[in-house]
Amino acid sequence: MKVLTFKKGGVHPKENKITKDKKIEFFFDVNDIIVPLHQHTGAPNQPLVNVNDKVLMGEKIGDCDAKVSSPVHSPISGEVVSIENVILPTGKFSLCIKIKNDKEYKLHESVVKRENIDSLDKTELLNIIRESGIVGMGGAAFPTHIKLTPPPNKKVEYLIINGAECEPFLTCDYRLMVEESENIVKGVEILMKILEPKKVIFGIEENKKDAADELYKIIKNKNLSNIIDIVILKTKYPQGSEKHLIKAIIGKEVPSGGLPFDVGCIVQNVGTTLAIKEAVCDGMPLIERVLTISGSGVKESKNVKVKIGTLSRDIVDYCGGIEGDLRKIIFGGPMMGFSSYTLDVPITKGTSGLLLFTDKEVKEYEELPCIRCGRCANSCPMYLMPMFIDMYSRIEDFDKAKDFGALDCIECGACGYVCPSKRYLVQSIRYAKNELIKRKK
Amino acid sequence: MNFIIKSVILMGLLSIIFGILLSWFNKIFEVKVDENVSKILSLLAGANCGACGYGGCEALANAIVKEGVDPTKCKVTNGENMTKILITIGKNPLSIQKLKPVLKCVANRFFEKKRALYQGVEDCRETVFAFNGEKSCEYGCIGLGTCERACPFDAIKMKDGLPIFDYDKCTGCGICANICPRNVIEMVNWNEFGIVMCNNPKKGIDVRKECKRGCIKCGICIKVCPTNAVSWSKNGIPIFDMSKCNLCNLCVEKCPTYVIKIQRDEVLLLVEKEPEELKV
Numbered sequence: 001m002k003v004l005t006f007k008k009g010g011v012h013p014k015e016n017k018i019t020k021d022k023k024i025e026f027f028f029d030v031n032d033i034i035v036p037l038h039q040h041t042g043a044p045n046q047p048l049v050n051v052n053d054k055v056l057m058g059e060k061i062g063d064c065d066a067k068v069s070s071p072v073h074s075p076i077s078g079e080v081v082s083i084e085n086v087i088l089p090t091g092k093f094s095l096c097i098k099i100k101n102d103k104e105y106k107l108h109e110s111v112v113k114r115e116n117i118d119s120l121d122k123t124e125l126l127n128i129i130r131e132s133g134i135v136g137m138g139g140a141a142f143p144t145h146i147k148l149t150p151p152p153n154k155k156v157e158y159l160i161i162n163g164a165e166c167e168p169f170l171t172c173d174y175r176l177m178v179e180e181s182e183n184i185v186k187g188v189e190i191l192m193k194i195l196e197p198k199k200v201i202f203g204i205e206e207n208k209k210d211a212a213d214e215l216y217k218i219i220k221n222k223n224l225s226n227i228i229d230i231v232i233l234k235t236k237y238p239q240g241s242e243k244h245l246i247k248a249i250i251g252k253e254v255p256s257g258g259l260p261f262d263v264g265c266i267v268q269n270v271g272t273t274l275a276i277k278e279a280v281c282d283g284m285p286l287i288e289r290v291l292t293i294s295g296s297g298v299k300e301s302k303n304v305k306v307k308i309g310t311l312s313r314d315i316v317d318y319c320g321g322i323e324g325d326l327r328k329i330i331f332g333g334p335m336m337g338f339s340s341y342t343l344d345v346p347i348t349k350g351t352s353g354l355l356l357f358t359d360k361e362v363k364e365y366e367e368l369p370c371i372r373c374g375r376c377a378n379s380c381p382m383y384l385m386p387m388f389i390d391m392y393s394r395i396e397d398f399d400k401a402k403d404f405g406a407l408d409c410i411e412c413g414a415c416g417y418v419c420p421s422k423r424y425l426v427q428s429i430r431y432a433k434n435e436l437i438k439r440k441k
Numbered sequence: 442m443n444f445i446i447k448s449v450i451l452m453g454l455l456s457i458i459f460g461i462l463l464s465w466f467n468k469i470f471e472v473k474v475d476e477n478v479s480k481i482l483s484l485l486a487g488a489n490c491g492a493c494g495y496g497g498c499e500a501l502a503n504a505i506v507k508e509g510v511d512p513t514k515c516k517v518t519n520g521e522n523m524t525k526i527l528i529t530i531g532k533n534p535l536s537i538q539k540l541k542p543v544l545k546c547v548a549n550r551f552f553e554k555k556r557a558l559y560q561g562v563e564d565c566r567e568t569v570f571a572f573n574g575e576k577s578c579e580y581g582c583i584g585l586g587t588c589e590r591a592c593p594f595d596a597i598k599m600k601d602g603l604p605i606f607d608y609d610k611c612t613g614c615g616i617c618a619n620i621c622p623r624n625v626i627e628m629v630n631w632n633e634f635g636i637v638m639c640n641n642p643k644k645g646i647d648v649r650k651e652c653k654r655g656c657i658k659c660g661i662c663i664k665v666c667p668t669n670a671v672s673w674s675k676n677g678i679p680i681f682d683m684s685k686c687n688l689c690n691l692c693v694e695k696c697p698t699y700v701i702k703i704q705r706d707e708v709l710l711l712v713e714k715e716p717e718e719l720k721v
Contacts, residue, residue, distance in 0.1 A: 091572040341557030341572055364560070394562070427561045430570060 003206055005234035006247040009381035011414045012236055013335070015207060019171045019292050019301045024179060027304050027318045031101055033076055034086055034346040035061065035309035038094040040135045041142045042068035047097055053080045056108035058285055060131075061097055070143040071133045074099060075287035075307035077106040089312075089331035089338050089345050096346065099309075112283045117190070125194050125280060132279035133286045133349075137271030138162065138240070139332055141350035144272055148194055150261045157264035158250060159197040161188060161273060163204040163211065164233055164240035167333025170353045172290040173270050175303045177204070177211035184270055185218050187277035188228065195266060202230040203245050237335060238412040242267045244381055256408050271352075286349060291315075295330075297356030299323045306347055312354055313343040328357040335413045365422035376415035376425060382408050386415035386425045393432035398439070401432040409433060477506045477529055484526050486517040490593045492614040505530060516540065517594075517612040539631040540613045542606055545640040546582040546625050547700055549601035552653040554578070566622045577651040580640040582625050588617035635670070635681030635703040637662075642676040654698045662692035662701060 038044035043066030049055055055074040063071040078100045086096040114120070120128075130145040150156055161184075165173040177184065188200055204212045212230050219228045231249055233239050243254045245267055252263040260267055271289065278284045287308055294301040299320025306315055312331075316322060330337040331351050347354075376386040384405045392401040406429055415425045482502040489497040493514040495504055504510040505526070512518075512526045516539075524534040548554075559575035561567055565583040568574035574583045584602035596610035597617060604617070604626075618626040625640050637656050641648050645657030662679050663671045670685035671692060686703065693701045693710045703710040 087572070091570065339571065341575075394564075424560075424562045427567060427570065431562065431564070431567050434570075 003232050003234050004248045005236055005239065006244045006381060008383065009379055009414065010236045010238065010244075011379050011417050013168050013417065015235070016168045016294075017171050017174075017207070018169070019294055019303050020174065022171075022175075022301070022303050024172075024175050024290055024303045024305050027306050027310070027315065028076075028105075029103070030076075030307070030310050030314050032081070032311070033078075033099045033101060033307055033309040034096045034311065035072055035075065035099065036086065036088050036094045036096045036346055036348055037062040037072055038088075038092075039072060039141055039308070039348040039350065040070040041140060042066060042070070044094065045069065045072055047083055047095065049080050049097065051080050051082055054078070055080060055099060056106050058111040058283075058287065059108040060110070060133075060285075068143060068146055070135050070145075071131065071285075072308075073133055073285040073287050074108075075309055076101045077104050078102040087342070087345060088348060089340060089351050090348075091338055091340070096309075110283070111285070114281060114283060117280060120193075120280070122194055125190065128280055129276060131285070132275075134272065134275050134279055135286070135349050136269055137275060137289060137349065137352070138269040139336065139350050139352055141348070144268070144276070147266065147268075148191070150195075150266070154261040155264060156195045156261070156266050157198045158266070159188075159191060159195055159200045160245055160249060160265055160267045161200065161202045161270060162240055162242070162245055162267050163202055163208070163270045164245060165208070166205060166235075166237045166240040167335055167337075167353070168237075169294045169355055170292045170333050171294075172292045172303055172352055174208050174211055176270055176274055176290060177208070178214055180274055181211070181214045181218050183277045184273050185215065185222065185224070185228075186281065187273035187275075189224075190276055190280050191268060191273065192227070197266070200228045201249055202228070203233050203239075203249055204230060205233050205239060206235045237414065238381055238410065241381070241410055241412060243410065256405070289347070289349060289351070291347065291351055292353040293319050293356075294353065295355040295357045296360040297322055297324060297326045297329075297358045308349055309346045311343070312345050312347060315347070315354060316343060316356065322356065324358040326356055327359060327362040328355075330355040330357065334361075335417070336411065367423055368421040370421055370423060373420060375418045375420065379414040379418045381412060381414060382410055384409060386429060387423075389432060390423065390425045390428045393428040396435075398432055398435050401429075402436055406432045407436060475506055478502050480529055481505055481512070481526050484518065484522040484529075485515060486519075486522075486612070488517050488593065488612075490517060490614060490616070492516060492593075492616055513538075516614040519612075540615065540628040541608060541611055541631045542613070542615070542617050542626045543629050543634065543636055543638075543702070544582060544604060544606070544625060545627050545636065545638055546603065547638045547654045547698075548576065548578060548581050548652050549584075549603045551601065552655075553581075553584075553602065554650075554652055566620075569622065578641055578648075578655070579651075580623060580625070580642070581652065581655070583623060587620055587622070588626065591616055591620045630683075633683050633705045635683055635686060635701070637678050637680075638700045638702055639678065639698075642678060654700060656700050657698060659697060661695050661697070665691045665695050667691070 043064050045062035045064045047062050049061050056077045059074045060071050061074050081098040081100050083097050085093045088094050126145050134144040135141040163177050216230055219225050233248055246265050247253055255262055275286050288305055290305045292303050302319050329340045332353055370387050388404045389401050389406045409429050411426055413426050485498040487498055493501050495501040505512050527534040554577040555575050556577045557575050561571055563585045565585045565587040568583055573579055582603055586599045588604050589597045589599050594610050594612055596607045597604045615628050618628050639656035641655055648655045648657050656678055658677055668685045668687050670682045671679050674680040690710050699712040
């Protein structure tokens with residue numbers, strides 16, 4: 001089989017997929033849960049409950065009228081203890097609802113299994129997806145119902161299911177593809193009903209071939225192999241980026257500042273697909289997610305399914321606690337994740353991993369001057385020149401940074417990874433991007 | 442010799458004709474420059490720093506004369522010249538009030554408490570992407586020197602993780618106060634101010650957890666003040682009414698964390714001790 005990839009740029013860090021063969025474990029037994037109201041990209045939600053209210057599992061506790069928004073639901077049944085500002089894995093503060101677990105896990109009346117899915121039409125399905133609070137589970141947490149409504153003049157030809165998981169250490173998508181392959185295909189069928197694409201393509205990296213086999217068996221059993229295709233991609237970072245996945249599979253490039261719609265594509269993560277199936281078939285809103293706990297700082301690396309809002313400290317305790325001298329805590333993958341100073345942070349819908357690193361993985365370097373070797377430009381998958389954007393960002397010449405394409409940067413971190421001077425390239429480019437976006441407003 | 446005389450006469454005639462033409466054109470195409478604009482321009486500082494919001498000193502001088510903009514928008518011009526400018530446009534020079542920056546934080550590297558190690562671009566404004574920096578206190582100075590680099594007059598130097606203002610060079614333009622992401626630099630009256638050098642509005646016990654010094658809201662400054670010049674502000678940090686203060690120095694000495702600074706003209710009341718002496 002031919003192995004596809006994008007042409008230029010990209011790096012290949014050590015894969016370190018320690019948890020690859022570990023089955024997903026369930027960890028729901030927690031005392032308190034802190035549900036952040038602002039977990040998605042878009043407008044923050046307003047709480048719909050008050051302190052001392054009783055809530056049930058699956059009950060909507062936060063919503064907002066804005067177009068780009070996604071409601072949040074109570075992951076457990078219990079009593080609302082407090083509503084306060086808590087720091088999130090992204091480093092920003094958000095209003096959070098703290099719920100005390102009564103350990104009864106009573107379902108709310110809105111959670112009903114749907115027997116007849118075929119009778120539901122497009123708008124009804126999209127409404128279910130919005131009301132279930134489904135967001136992209138890959139990390140950016142963009143509301144899925146918006147992603148699934150392309151502008152009327154654009155036609156969706158390809159639906160791409162992202163199973164690349166190019167980040168080192170993370171294995172949660174892989175485990176989902178192996179264990180829940182049937183449900184993922186069911187989710188794809190629902191997506192096909194909404195989008196009516198010509199072709200559905202699974203993009204899976206070379207190091208996860210058994211997941212592809214698993215999915216292929218089910219597709220063949222269901223006689224869908226003429227519509228659904230599985231493509232093996234080269235193991236390379238950032239293969240799982242939306243734009244690079246399209247480039248690798250379809251061969252078309254998403255224009256600068258454009259969206260996948262512009263080339264007739266929609267990309268969905270496997271986790272999101274599964275969440276859509278659960279929402280439509282089982283009526284269960286997005287209240288759980290699988291994440292990988294890994295790194296040498298934790299006693300036992302695991303893939304765990306947790307309730308959204310579980311404190312990371314509880315999860316680490318479940319995995320045997322901290323081992324050794326902890327140097328770094330990262331939420332998400334090691335390349336694009338957020339580094340944190342505390343474990344008292346709730347898990348959100350977009351947290352795909354929790355990595356605890358000791359001296360084994362973390363090396364500290366001093367930032368040195370740029371030697372103009374050009375390795376960052378060679379590794380940049382977006383064809384940018386990070387050294388120039390970095391330079392203009394540091395002297396605060398943001399117009400020049402924009403001319404060099406700062407807004408096209410996907411913040412993958414490949415440039416910083418290869419830099420021999422260990423310059424903080426992504427950080428300063430991100431700063432320029434933020435300033436430019438602020439100016440637009 | 443003939444050609445010399447010829448050319449001298451020709452050149453002489455030409456220069457006379459051009460001279461007459463030039464003086465004539467000068468009259469026709471004369472651009473009238475307002476005397477006040479050129480006068481004000483010569484009095485302004487001439488730093489072209491842009492802190493007033495206009496594109497340089499000339500733009501401001503034009504705006505002062507033509508649009509009636511307040512000349513005190515220029516924070517750089519010294520008092521003497523500003524008085525002259527105000528007289529030129531017919532305003533009362535006694536109404537100006539000059540400001541200077543004061544840091545509302547004392548947590549230098551001896552007193553700060555750290556919760557993490559920050560690795561990234563050395564700029565305070567970038568720490569918002571990294572859990573708000575390494576110091577435990579979310580209100581105090583981050584100490585990465587954005588103000589030092591922003592100061593157009595080279596009046597700020599970083600020392601032990603805090604900016605030190607050089608008031609001989611400082612012009613009070615306020616760029617540092619605007620650029621600070623924590624708003625920890627406050628612009629106060631140049632000659633007379635009283636300030637608590639802490640920006641943390643939390644309760645005393647929480648402040649202690651985040652910083653070795655810092656205002657613990659004990660209220661002793663309010664209790665000891667004989668003239669009731671100190672009172673609680675909205676965010677829980679004491680504020681000073683300098684019209685009532687009699688410079689008795691009681692609050693400055695009684696403050697358990699030595700964070701009060703009072704100045705009137707040449708008198709500066711401030712307890713400055715070595716970190717070992719403070720034993721906090």
